[in-house]
Amino acid sequence: MxxxxxxxxxxxxxxxxxxxxxxxxxxxxxxxxxxxxxxxxxxxxxxxxxxxxxxxxxxxxxxxxxxxxxxxxxxxxxxxxxxxxxxxxxxxxxxxxxxxxxxxxxxxxxxxxxxxxxxxxxxxxxxxxxxxxxxxxxxxxxxxxxxxxxxxxxxxxxxxxxxxxxxxxxxxxxxxxxxxxxxxLGNLNPPIHLASALCNFTRIEKGEYWANYDGITPSVARLIEALDQERLELAKAYRVKVRTVQEHYCLSFGFDEGCSIAEMAAMVHTKRQGPPGPTSLSTRFVTEDVPFGIVPLVELAHLMHETTGKGWRM
Incomplete structure (x- = not known):
């Protein structure tokens, strides 16, 4: 291989x-x-x-x-x-x-x-x-x-x-x-990493240590869920089925359904005590997930709007 x-x-x-x-x-x-x-x-x-x-x-x-x-x-x-x-x-x-x-x-x-x-x-x-x-x-x-x-x-x-x-x-x-x-429309890294980067941006810019999953507090988790809801609505408009962010966490880490994103992130941090969050603005949270993850979703939303006339918040 x-x-x-x-x-x-x-x-x-x-x-x-x-x-x-x-x-x-x-x-x-x-x-x-x-x-x-x-x-x-x-x-x-x-x-x-x-x-x-x-x-x-x-x-x-x-x-x-x-x-x-x-x-x-x-x-x-x-x-x-x-x-x-x-x-x-x-x-x-x-x-x-x-x-x-x-x-x-x-x-x-x-x-x-x-x-x-x-x-x-x-x-x-x-x-x-x-x-x-x-x-x-x-x-x-x-x-x-x-x-x-x-x-x-x-x-x-x-x-x-x-x-x-x-x-x-x-x-x-x-x-x-x-x-x-x-x-x-199924890659969950862009919305998850965008929320984490935005809400911990000063830590990243100042090069401070922070644990990635410990940084997903209840407020950050709500932003992740809000971004994910827009992605799910876009997938529905394109008539494709994708997993939710909750399903993604359950399948990635073996959690039972019913836990919130914040609860699962806290459990991952307790178990792994990491990994560390990015400490440079050159992180792929910014250089990969925004231009090659979020921007394509926005463009797909614009294309759907031009085709159907339906408004999108993305």
């Missing part, structure tokens, strides 16, 4: 796959984040534990040439550039997983593959299989492995084949949805 990216999620995927008996090779677009892995093992702690020797590709050509499956595991702002880098080396019969899709990037990838005459499956994920962050040059912490996430396939008729592939690689934790818009 070829994995584009070398952050916490990408390396978490590599460890997950290696532990499951699959092969994995990673490519760092910048090159810098993979240097430490060339001559030492990756140490993984948390929900997944162990030491793993990670193969490192020196170029997108090396990554893609022998891979049956290529996983795009970089922040949303990097999707276009890394897709442009790997597309020239793609071949027919490969599968490309976008983890997770933002701003309809899966559609971009599929159209450019088709333009080159490449018949390949593109799998768009609504979120990531696991929650991972780098804790050192050769270490990552896995905060959790999700029990369920939605995927869509391009072309749509490849849905069952793509669903089976996901299950072979990462287990029985996927649900196939028929419409790519269900994935576009």
């Amino acid at each position: 070829g994995i584009v990216g070398c952050g916490g999620v990408a390396l978490g995927y590599a460890a997950f796959l290696l532990k499951g008996g699959h092969q994995a090779i990673v490519w760092s677009p910048s090159g810098a984040s993979a240097r430490s892995l060339v001559d030492q093992d990756l140490t993984v702690s948390g929900t997944l534990e162990g030491s793993f020797r990670i193969r490192v590709a020196q170029s997108p050509e090396e990554l893609v040439s022998d891979a049956e499956v290529v996983i795009i595991a970089v922040p949303g702002y990097g999707h276009r550039s890394v897709m442009d880098a790997v597309i020239p080396f793609a071949r027919g019969g490969q599968s490309f997983i976008v983890s997770a899709q933002l701003s309809l990037s899966g559609v971009y990838l599929q159209r450019h593959l088709t333009a080159r005459g490449i018949q390949a499956d593109v799998l768009a994920w609504a979120t990531t299989v696991l929650m991972g962050r780098r804790t050192g040059s050769s270490s990552v912490a896995i905060g959790g492995i999700r029990s369920m996430l939605e995927i869509a396939a391009l072309p749509a008729e490849a849905g069952e084949r793509c669903l089976n592939l996901c299950r072979v690689l990462f287990g029985d934790r996927f649900r196939l949805v028929p419409d790519i818009f269900a994935i576009a």
Whole structure:
């Protein structure tokens, strides 16, 4: 498996796959984040534990040439550039997983593959299989492995084949949805992270320590729920079914239904005592989730308004 990216999620995927008996090779677009892995093992702690020797590709050509499956595991702002880098080396019969899709990037990838005459499956994920962050040059912490996430396939008729592939690689934790818009409207990170960033903005700007889930107080949770309600109304207008933010938390952390967002966030913090919230304005809460998460939702709302004349608050 070829994995584009070398952050916490990408390396978490590599460890997950290696532990499951699959092969994995990673490519760092910048090159810098993979240097430490060339001559030492990756140490993984948390929900997944162990030491793993990670193969490192020196170029997108090396990554893609022998891979049956290529996983795009970089922040949303990097999707276009890394897709442009790997597309020239793609071949027919490969599968490309976008983890997770933002701003309809899966559609971009599929159209450019088709333009080159490449018949390949593109799998768009609504979120990531696991929650991972780098804790050192050769270490990552896995905060959790999700029990369920939605995927869509391009072309749509490849849905069952793509669903089976996901299950072979990462287990029985996927649900196939028929419409790519269900994935576009199903990513919960943008509204959750927007609320957390806005309400803790001075902490972020001043570089103060704060725990991410401890920062989701009842007032912040109400803002998350209000933003989520707008997303749900937009999904209804597009006639697609997506999970609520409450369902997302239950599936991500194994909580029973009936708890509020604030209560679940408090329980996650008590159990994990972290992870820390961002301490720089360059955080993906701002650079990824706003331009590639919130803005596309606003644009989809504008398109729906132009089509139906219905007003939207987004």
